[in-house]
Each structure stands twice: as structure tokens, then as C-alpha cells.
Amino acid sequence: GGENLGEANTADRSKDEFLATLAHELRNPLAPIRNAVELLRRTAQQSSEIERVQEIIGRQVGHMTRMIDDLLDVSRITLGRIVLHKERIRLDVLLQQSVEAARPAIEAARHELTVSQLAEPVELLVDVTRMSQVIVNLLDNSAKYTAPGGRIWLSAWREGDEVVVSVRDTGEGIAPQLLPRVFDLFTQADSTLERRQGGLGIGLTLVERLVKLHGGSVEARSAGSGQGSEFLVSLPVASSAPADDPMHDPPRQAEASPGARHGRRILVADDNVDAAESLSLLLQASGHEIRTVYDGAAAVEEVQRFRPDVVFLDIGMPRMNGYDAARAIRALPGGRDVVLIAITGWGQAEDRRKAAEAGFDHHLTKPADPEVLHRLLEEVGTGRTAARPGTAG
Ligand SMILES: Nc1ncnc2c1ncn2[C@@H]1O[C@H](COP(=O)(O)OP(=O)(O)O)[C@@H](O)[C@H]1O
Ligand SMILES: [Mg+2]
CATH class of the missing domain: 1.10.287.130 (Signal transduction histidine kinase, dimerisation/phosphotransfer (DHp) domain)
Structure with a gap:
């Protein structure tokens, strides 16, 4: 009941x-x-x-x-904690981006990939990152569950107001008894010790839930073990209202500017001592001058002494959390000129919003990619960082 x-x-x-x-x-x-x-x-x-x-x-x-x-x-x-950032994107652009992301796995297994696109351009209204995650997951699975040297087809066609994207392979296929359960969390065909492939059995669950969030549906087909598989994703076509920005804006690349990467004064605050030390050492190795502290209150004190250009703040910290520390730093004389970067284990939209409200300029999720860090600091050096949310200017 x-x-x-x-x-x-x-x-x-x-x-x-x-x-x-x-x-x-x-x-x-x-x-x-x-x-x-x-x-x-x-x-x-x-x-x-x-x-x-x-x-x-x-x-x-x-x-x-x-x-x-x-x-x-x-x-x-x-838990309903994902917010989709929908934008218009041409289907062929989305598929191309996804193929690029999946290409290493496909090439490593020497599979032959055939992409067939629609003749006329079609636009979707989707969260581009999420939808390419869906297609990349399916392509990765095909690469993974097909013996080396197999074939994979990525194709798309229109059915009324929907677009169908198909990922098909000549791989190991899916047994009839598994087929109805492939989208369930942690379902995997082969859980024996001998199985060649890692993974947690989450990919297809993510695929199904993300597609549903977009108002679409997904279906798995296979004639049985050894017979190959096909996954079909149906998505609504965006209404034909004129779009301001039909193409997804690619992230702007910061041009490397000589001198920008040197001589920044950077304060690092994290109560995880290993995290704080390793980040500090990494930044120091890039030629920056570093101070390291292990709680929020110490960060606020050190900002006044050290006068850093950039401050990295963890969020969950003793004595004063990262949000409060950010607010306190912003309230200091000259505190508005400091570049504040939140660096945390939580990367949800809600956390980004809170960080922006507390006065952070940027929000990075742990473990931060050293490349991303490097690029961010170069941008800071050229004064071309994003407009500061939550503060004037
Ligand atoms: N293209 C495919 N061909 C054969 N089996 C597949 C394919 N895609 C998924 N499967 C089966 O579905 C299971 C669940 O896939 P997924 O959720 O992506 O988890 P994982 O790849 O981590 O095991 C896989 O373990 C595999 O048994
Ligand atoms: Mg998978």
C-alpha cells in the first residue's frame, strides 16, 4: 500500500x-x-x-x-538537485562535440566509426554539457563492449517533432534477460572476476535520467549475446522560433600573455593539510608567491598581512567557513580587488550560486585540473576574468 x-x-x-x-x-x-x-x-x-x-x-x-x-x-x-542550463544547439554540432570526446576510447580499440548526419539542420534546446555526456556515454559503452577492430555507427534522423539519435555497434550485445534492466543503477552483464571491463554500472542510468529530464526517452535493442547493440535516444526538436544564438558558444580561450603567469601573490586556505600543501607547492612551482593557512579565520587575517592578488578558499573549514571568510575579505579595505576562488568538493549549481553570493569570482570543483588552474591564473594576470558576481562592477 x-x-x-x-x-x-x-x-x-x-x-x-x-x-x-x-x-x-x-x-x-x-x-x-x-x-x-x-x-x-x-x-x-x-x-x-x-x-x-x-x-x-x-x-x-x-x-x-x-x-x-x-x-x-x-x-x-x-535527489532533484540538477539544474539544466538549456540552450539552442544544432544537432550536428552536438554530435561532433560528442564524437571528439569519445574518439580516444574508440581509437584505442581501433574501431571504425561511421557518423551519418541529417541532411537539413535541426536545432535542439538542451543542456549541451549534459546531452553530450549522454552521447559520449553511449559511444564509450560501444567502444568498451565491442572487441577491438569493431564497427560503431552514430546516426540521427527525424521522426515528426522528435529527433532520434542512434548509437549502434557490432559488439558483444545484450542478453534478452538483461535488456529490460540495462538502465537500472549498478546493472552490469558480467560481474565475474574475469570480466575485462571496469566501471560501476552507472553510465546508462545517467543516460536515461538525463534524457528524461530533457523530455525525451531512450531505448536499448539487441538481438542477443554476440549480436551487437543499438541505443536510441529520442529528443524533442526545438520550436522554430528564431534563435539569437543558434550555435553553442565555445568557451573563450585565454591567449597566453607573457609575464602574466609570474609573480602573483596567492593565499591558499584549506583545512585538508595535504590539499593545501600540494596546491601551494604546485602554484609555487609556477613562479607564484604563496602563503598557506588552514582555516577561514586565518585566511582573513593573512589577507591583511600578505595582501594577496588571488585567494583560494576551501568552503568547509573550521573557525570560519569559506563563504563567511569570502564575505569578511570583501569587507576589508581593498578587499574588492582580490580575486576570490572557491575550491571545493561540491560542484552543484546551488553551491555555485552560494559562492557567487558570498563574493567569489570563480568556483572550482576538486580535484581541480592543473590545466584549468593555470589558465585561470593567466586570465587573472591579464585582468580578463569574468565580471564579479555579487559586487558592483
Ligand atoms: N553497447 C553495449 N554493448 C553491450 N553491452 C552493453 C553496451 N552498453 C552497455 N552494456 C551493458 O550494460 C551494462 C551497464 O552499462 P553502464 O551503465 O554504462 O555501466 P558500465 O559501463 O560502467 O558497466 C554494462 O555493464 C554492459 O553489460
Ligand atoms: Mg558505461
């Missing part, structure tokens, strides 16, 4: 809350590991052995980060 359903929902909800917390906590140790690997990479006098070891750690951290991101995503969607 209704009571049982209520209990099941409560149990589901605490499971989802647990998954969200688990994913968040698992991200924290990844940040210092990633920083440490990057630091090692930059150290001179490398032996080829050390170089290979670094590559292995770097690759595995990347792999783990992606799995944890999936786990975090799926629990957030379930």
Missing part, C-alpha cells in the same frame, strides 16, 4: 543521500594526489621509469575522478 511505498522512498532517499556524501568525500583525497602528480611531472631530472609511474597515477586518478563524478551526478539527479 501507500505506506510501504513511503517507506521504500525514505530508504531510497537515504541511499541517495549516502551516495552523494560518499562521492563527495571520495573526491577530497583525489585533489592532493592530482596536485602531487602534476608537481612530480614538473620536477627536473626525470628517469623514464618515474615518468611512466606518474603517467599511470595520473591516468588512474582521472579514471577514478570520472567514476566519482558519475556517482555524484546520478545521486544529484535522483
Whole structure:
């Protein structure tokens, strides 16, 4: 009856809350590991052995980060905590972007990919990042569950007011008894010790939930084991109202400006000592002058002494959290000129909004990609960072 359903929902909800917390906590140790690997990479006098070891750690951290991101995503969607940022995009542009992201996996397995596009251009109204995540997940699966040297087709056609995107492969196929459950969380065909493929069985759950959030549907087809598979995603076509911005704006690339990367004064505040130290060492190795503190109150004090150009603040910190520290720094004389960067385990839209309200200029999710950090600091050096939300100007 209704009571049982209520209990099941409560149990589901605490499971989802647990998954969200688990994913968040698992991200924290990844940040210092990633920083440490990057630091090692930059150290001179490398032996080829050390170089290979670094590559292995770097690759595995990347792999783990992606799995944890999936786990975090799926629990957030379930808890209704994902906000879609929809924009108009041409289908062929979306498919092209997705192919680029999936290409390494496809090429590594020496598969032959055939892309067939619609003759006439069609526009969708979608969250571009999320929808390309959907298509990349399907292409990755085809690459993964097809023996090397197989074939993959990505094609699209129109059916009335909908567009159907199909990802088909000549791979291992899906047994009839598994087919109805492939979109369920943690479902995998082969959980034996011998199975070749990693993964958590989250990808297709994410695909289905994201497509549903977009008002579409997804279907899996396979004639059985060894017979290949096909995944069909149906999405509503955007109404033909004239679009201001039909193409997705590619992120602007900061031109490297000589001198910009040197001599910034940077304060790092994080109560995770390893995270704070490794980030500080990394920034120092890039030629910046660094101070490191381990709580929010110390950060506010150090801003007055050290007068940094840039401050990295963790959010969850003892004595004073990152939001309050940001507000306190903004209230200091000259505090409006400091570039404030939140660097946290939480990357939800809600957290970004809170960070902007507290006066942060930027919000990075741990583990921050060293490349992204580097580019951000170059932008800061040229004074071309985004307009500061929550403050005048
Ligand atoms: N293209 C495909 N061909 C064969 N099996 C697939 C394909 N895509 C998904 N599957 C099956 O569905 C399961 C769930 O996929 P997914 O949710 O992406 O998780 P994961 O890839 O992490 O195992 C896979 O473990 C696999 O058994
Ligand atoms: Mg997968």
C-alpha cells in the first residue's frame, strides 16, 4: 500500500543521500594526489621509469575522478538537485562535440566509426554539457563492449517533432534477460572476476535520467549475446522560433600573455593539510608567491598581512567557513580587488550560486585540473576574468 511505498522512498532517499556524501568525500583525497602528480611531472631530472609511474597515477586518478563524478551526478539527479542550463544547439554540432570526446576510447580499440548526419539542420534546446555526456556515454559503452577492430555507427534522423539519435555497434550485445534492466543503477552483464571491463554500472542510468529530464526517452535493442547493440535516444526538436544564438558558444580561450603567469601573490586556505600543501607547492612551482593557512579565520587575517592578488578558499573549514571568510575579505579595505576562488568538493549549481553570493569570482570543483588552474591564473594576470558576481562592477 501507500505506506510501504513511503517507506521504500525514505530508504531510497537515504541511499541517495549516502551516495552523494560518499562521492563527495571520495573526491577530497583525489585533489592532493592530482596536485602531487602534476608537481612530480614538473620536477627536473626525470628517469623514464618515474615518468611512466606518474603517467599511470595520473591516468588512474582521472579514471577514478570520472567514476566519482558519475556517482555524484546520478545521486544529484535522483535527489532533484540538477539544474539544466538549456540552450539552442544544432544537432550536428552536438554530435561532433560528442564524437571528439569519445574518439580516444574508440581509437584505442581501433574501431571504425561511421557518423551519418541529417541532411537539413535541426536545432535542439538542451543542456549541451549534459546531452553530450549522454552521447559520449553511449559511444564509450560501444567502444568498451565491442572487441577491438569493431564497427560503431552514430546516426540521427527525424521522426515528426522528435529527433532520434542512434548509437549502434557490432559488439558483444545484450542478453534478452538483461535488456529490460540495462538502465537500472549498478546493472552490469558480467560481474565475474574475469570480466575485462571496469566501471560501476552507472553510465546508462545517467543516460536515461538525463534524457528524461530533457523530455525525451531512450531505448536499448539487441538481438542477443554476440549480436551487437543499438541505443536510441529520442529528443524533442526545438520550436522554430528564431534563435539569437543558434550555435553553442565555445568557451573563450585565454591567449597566453607573457609575464602574466609570474609573480602573483596567492593565499591558499584549506583545512585538508595535504590539499593545501600540494596546491601551494604546485602554484609555487609556477613562479607564484604563496602563503598557506588552514582555516577561514586565518585566511582573513593573512589577507591583511600578505595582501594577496588571488585567494583560494576551501568552503568547509573550521573557525570560519569559506563563504563567511569570502564575505569578511570583501569587507576589508581593498578587499574588492582580490580575486576570490572557491575550491571545493561540491560542484552543484546551488553551491555555485552560494559562492557567487558570498563574493567569489570563480568556483572550482576538486580535484581541480592543473590545466584549468593555470589558465585561470593567466586570465587573472591579464585582468580578463569574468565580471564579479555579487559586487558592483
Ligand atoms: N553497447 C553495449 N554493448 C553491450 N553491452 C552493453 C553496451 N552498453 C552497455 N552494456 C551493458 O550494460 C551494462 C551497464 O552499462 P553502464 O551503465 O554504462 O555501466 P558500465 O559501463 O560502467 O558497466 C554494462 O555493464 C554492459 O553489460
Ligand atoms: Mg558505461
